[in-house]
Amino acid sequence: MRGRPLLHTRYEADQAILNTMTKKVMVGLFLITLVLVPFGVVPGIGFLAKSDWLRLLSTVAIFVIGALGLNILLGVAGQVSLGHAFFMGVGAYVAAALGGDPEGLRLGFGLPMWIWLPAAGIVAAGIGVAFGPAAVRVRGLYLAFVTLGLVFVGDYVFRNWISVTGGAEVGRTFPPLEFRLWKEEVPLIDFASDGAWFGILLTSEAKTFYFLLAAALLFMLLAKNLQRTRVGRAFQSIRDRDVAAEIMGVDEVGYKLRAFGISSFYAGVSGALLASFVGSVIPSRWDLFLSVQFIAIVLIGGAGTVAGVVLGSAFVTLLPRIVQDATFWMQDVVIAGDSFLARVLDIFVATDATDFGLINTLPGTGPGLSVFQLNQVVYGLLIIGFLIFEPLGLFGIWIRIRNYWKGWPFTY
Amino acid sequence: MKTKYKWVAIVLALGLVLAACGGDDSADTTEAAAPATTEAETPDTTEAETPDTTEAEGEMILTDVGVDLEAGTITVGLLSDLTGVFSALVKPVVAGYQFQVDAINAAGGIHGLEIKLEVRDTVYTVDTHVQLYEELRDKVVTIGHSTGSPHTVAIKDQLAEDNMFAIPLTWYSGWSDPAINANIVPHGEPYCLESMNVLGFIMAQNPDFSTIAIASNAGDYGQDSAQGAKIAAEALGLTVVYDGEAKINAADEATLAEVVTGIVSNPADIVWVTTSPGAYAGIYGQSLAAGVVAVWSGAAVAWVPSFIGPDSAIRDAVVRDWIFGLPYSPWNADNPGTKAAIEMLKAADPDIAAFDYYLEGIGEALLIERILNDAYENGDLTRAGVLAAAKSLESMSWNGLWPDQSFVGEPNDIVGRTAIIVKPSITDLEAGGSGVEILDPAYTSDIAAAFQFDETCFDAFG
Numbered sequence: 001m002r003g004r005p006l007l008h009t010r011y012e013a014d015q016a017i018l019n020t021m022t023k024k025v026m027v028g029l030f031l032i033t034l035v036l037v038p039f040g041v042v043p044g045i046g047f048l049a050k051s052d053w054l055r056l057l058s059t060v061a062i063f064v065i066g067a068l069g070l071n072i073l074l075g076v077a078g079q080v081s082l083g084h085a086f087f088m089g090v091g092a093y094v095a096a097a098l099g100g101d102p103e104g105l106r107l108g109f110g111l112p113m114w115i116w117l118p119a120a121g122i123v124a125a126g127i128g129v130a131f132g133p134a135a136v137r138v139r140g141l142y143l144a145f146v147t148l149g150l151v152f153v154g155d156y157v158f159r160n161w162i163s164v165t166g167g168a169e170v171g172r173t174f175p176p177l178e179f180r181l182w183k184e185e186v187p188l189i190d191f192a193s194d195g196a197w198f199g200i201l202l203t204s205e206a207k208t209f210y211f212l213l214a215a216a217l218l219f220m221l222l223a224k225n226l227q228r229t230r231v232g233r234a235f236q237s238i239r240d241r242d243v244a245a246e247i248m249g250v251d252e253v254g255y256k257l258r259a260f261g262i263s264s265f266y267a268g269v270s271g272a273l274l275a276s277f278v279g280s281v282i283p284s285r286w287d288l289f290l291s292v293q294f295i296a297i298v299l300i301g302g303a304g305t306v307a308g309v310v311l312g313s314a315f316v317t318l319l320p321r322i323v324q325d326a327t328f329w330m331q332d333v334v335i336a337g338d339s340f341l342a343r344v345l346d347i348f349v350a351t352d353a354t355d356f357g358l359i360n361t362l363p364g365t366g367p368g369l370s371v372f373q374l375n376q377v378v379y380g381l382l383i384i385g386f387l388i389f390e391p392l393g394l395f396g397i398w399i400r401i402r403n404y405w406k407g408w409p410f411t412y
Numbered sequence: 413m414k415t416k417y418k419w420v421a422i423v424l425a426l427g428l429v430l431a432a433c434g435g436d437d438s439a440d441t442t443e444a445a446a447p448a449t450t451e452a453e454t455p456d457t458t459e460a461e462t463p464d465t466t467e468a469e470g471e472m473i474l475t476d477v478g479v480d481l482e483a484g485t486i487t488v489g490l491l492s493d494l495t496g497v498f499s500a501l502v503k504p505v506v507a508g509y510q511f512q513v514d515a516i517n518a519a520g521g522i523h524g525l526e527i528k529l530e531v532r533d534t535v536y537t538v539d540t541h542v543q544l545y546e547e548l549r550d551k552v553v554t555i556g557h558s559t560g561s562p563h564t565v566a567i568k569d570q571l572a573e574d575n576m577f578a579i580p581l582t583w584y585s586g587w588s589d590p591a592i593n594a595n596i597v598p599h600g601e602p603y604c605l606e607s608m609n610v611l612g613f614i615m616a617q618n619p620d621f622s623t624i625a626i627a628s629n630a631g632d633y634g635q636d637s638a639q640g641a642k643i644a645a646e647a648l649g650l651t652v653v654y655d656g657e658a659k660i661n662a663a664d665e666a667t668l669a670e671v672v673t674g675i676v677s678n679p680a681d682i683v684w685v686t687t688s689p690g691a692y693a694g695i696y697g698q699s700l701a702a703g704v705v706a707v708w709s710g711a712a713v714a715w716v717p718s719f720i721g722p723d724s725a726i727r728d729a730v731v732r733d734w735i736f737g738l739p740y741s742p743w744n745a746d747n748p749g750t751k752a753a754i755e756m757l758k759a760a761d762p763d764i765a766a767f768d769y770y771l772e773g774i775g776e777a778l779l780i781e782r783i784l785n786d787a788y789e790n791g792d793l794t795r796a797g798v799l800a801a802a803k804s805l806e807s808m809s810w811n812g813l814w815p816d817q818s819f820v821g822e823p824n825d826i827v828g829r830t831a832i833i834v835k836p837s838i839t840d841l842e843a844g845g846s847g848v849e850i851l852d853p854a855y856t857s858d859i860a861a862a863f864q865f866d867e868t869c870f871d872a873f874g
Contacts, residue, residue: 370494
């Protein structure tokens with residue numbers, strides 16, 4: 001079998017999650033790199049060990065969990081949803097109500113994370129399934145609008161249910177990420193303070209990163225596994241042609257409900273983790289833009305693939321920071337010198353009020369996009385670009401690179 | 413597969429449009445073009461995690477993070493909403509801040525050290541605010557500006573951990589509460605006392621008034637103000653004929669209509685509404701059309717000069733009915749602090765259009781300058797040293813730009829109690845001012861003076 005990685009003689013080997021040696025090695029290297037990131041010892045990406053970058057990577061992990069949920073719905077089962085942000089909000093407030101400070105201003109029972117985190121997923125899943133009967137009756141554009149409605153219903157409820165959400169413009173605090181058995185004083189494991197794990201001194205950001213990384217890996221494994229089960233195959237058959245699937249005996253309504261349920265579970269957990277990670281959130285966080293970001297993650301990464309979700313999440317989460325740093329760098333170059341590069345970059349950035357620039361980070365000055373607005377434009381362009389030119393997303397690009405090297409030095 | 417995604421693209425395009433539309437509901441404010449010479453910095457990745465204490469040559473100056481004696485810079489972080497719902501107000505604040513810092517640096521800085529600003533756009537989102545704080549925490553000596561109450565609350569534990577403070581751009585009365593105050597340097601009269609001052613002033617002018625209608629946004633801004641109005645109403649013997657506290661959601665027309673109905677069907681001598689500028693003008697305009705005649709007021713954040721601009725249909729009525737109590741002096745104030753600020757602004761940008769929020773930024777920059785100066789003179793520019801300098805600043809004078817204030821002592825000593833009472837003025841706007849006429853340059857009502865700060869007027873954050 002050596003040298004013929006795609007020749008499988010057993011069904012189990014063919015269906016294995018990592019079915020080739022190359023994949024095993026790549027995933028292994030990737031994991032080792034991630035584990036080493038907080039120590040800043042990986043050449044070239046040592047800066048990721050800084051606390052702000054670790055926080056960004058933690059956010060990536062949370063977004064991976066949420067996007068995996070949408071991927072199951074959109075990428076695997078073929079059902080579009082603009083309501084993902086709503087289910088994240090539901091998860092967040094279930095977590096807040098169950099895990100919140102009982103002495104606090106808002107509803108809270110002070111329960112430990114092993115209760116509130118699964119509960120966030122379960123309640124979101126329950127609402128997802130309850131909403132299902134309305135959703136399974138429609139397809140495509142109509143389904144998009146039905147789910148869009150959820151975001152606005154959620155917006156109203158989150159703004160006005162003050163005892164739970166804190167209300168508009170105020171929000172509430174969320175339980176911290178920490179393990180307790182019950183309500184004991186000192187948590188078993190807490191991520192909020194620096195400390196040693198197995199004798200290795202870690203910052204609070206590193207601890208949080210490891211926890212969220214582990215959570216994301218677990219959910220990735222579950223999502224990957226789902227795709228090769230009976231349920232996953234049923235989802236895919238519905239995606240590819242729902243009428244055909246039904247003729248083959250796939251219970252369309254039942255499986256669509258399951259897809260909504262599983263997707264909402266992921267969203268709920270992701271929302272709870274995000275709110276808990278940030279510490280306090282105002283209700284407008286769970287808005288349409290968040291849903292659009294998740295659709296962008298799935299489509300840019302590559303619909304239907306777990307690796308695509310990871311790439312997409314990293315891309316969408318890190319893009320604002322990269323755009324910001326790139327803008328500052330360009331400003332520096334323009335201000336510093338008279339070089340050719342400075343003149344070219346001068347078109348893109350404004351350095352003072354009289355200066356024209358596509359990007360304008362200066363407060364109180366004239367036209368030009370802020371970093372945030374530029375991000376929105378970039379999302380829009382990328383979504384359109386990927387849909388037209390690379391429907392398989394970043395993952396599709398990777399497949400092409402892989403196939404090129406597979407046949408190398410021959411073209412095919 | 414490709415064709416299946418066609419409609420997804422359409423939905424997404426629609427979604428992006430909707431998301432973009434939801435952006436700015438803080439009304440069309442007169443946004444002035446003003447140059448700023450922001451010096452951007454590429455992030456310094458070489459900085460050590462736990463910086464050593466350094467000594468300057470000649471003088472013994474302790475430093476840790478954010479102060480580079482060799483390069484001669486002190487770096488201050490600004491977490492500002494430059495794109496979100498309050499950007500129309502915050503952008504001029506930050507521009508004014510930057511102008512003032514440039515002027516301070518040109519005049520020699522902090523004993524020769526130049527102040528550098530690291531401005532970050534928080535988009536008025538709490539998690540972005542926290543994330544950007546994390547980015548700045550290895551670079552800055554303190555946070556010179558933080559937009560938004562929940563946003564500032566979200567970083568208070570990290571501020572404590574890092575021995576830093578933040579100057580919040582909100583006038584929430586809770587900032588004076590010892591539970592939060594340790595790492596916050598609030599300024600000006602809080603919303604709650606603003607209500608007491610303005611209502612006290614109105615009643616002194618119109619002793620025969622007997623009724624008030626109150627409506628507000630939910631949250632620390634609206635409800636702190638509404639609570640203050642209720643305390644004042646009780647003390648002044650005003651009957652609250654309509655209570656719309658927390659009823660307004662600026663993004664939801666239905667809530668505005670409900671409040672208008674409440675105001676129209678319960679005629680009052682005074683209408684107190686605290687919300688965003690756009691919603692305020694909407695409620696006022698509809699009530700006016702329904703025949704409501706009253707004195708109108710509310711938190712001054714609702715006031716922007718465009719309401720009496722040449723295109724405004726309600727300009728004459730606004731001038732007749734509105735009155736506000738600003739926490740800072742407006743453009744045309746006759747005091748040395750404001751005059752110096754405007755001279756500085758005009759030197760920096762001769763075409764600058766009058767807008768009071770520039771002055772807010774200048775006030776914040778002057779406060780930072782004073783704190784850094786004090787810290788330098790104490791020989792301690794570490795974060796702890798700068799925080800200590802802020803918390804031992806007993807009497808800060810802005811020469812009239814802001815009312816004088818102390819930052820030392822119990823809540824009753826530090827809470828701002830002075831309002832600058834103004835009414836809209838077309839004459840002033842046309843003469844190049846910010847559109848207000850000052851009725852009293854430093855007013856403290858008896859209720860505000862006697863107010864005992866035991867706890868925050870409205871507990872939003874618990």
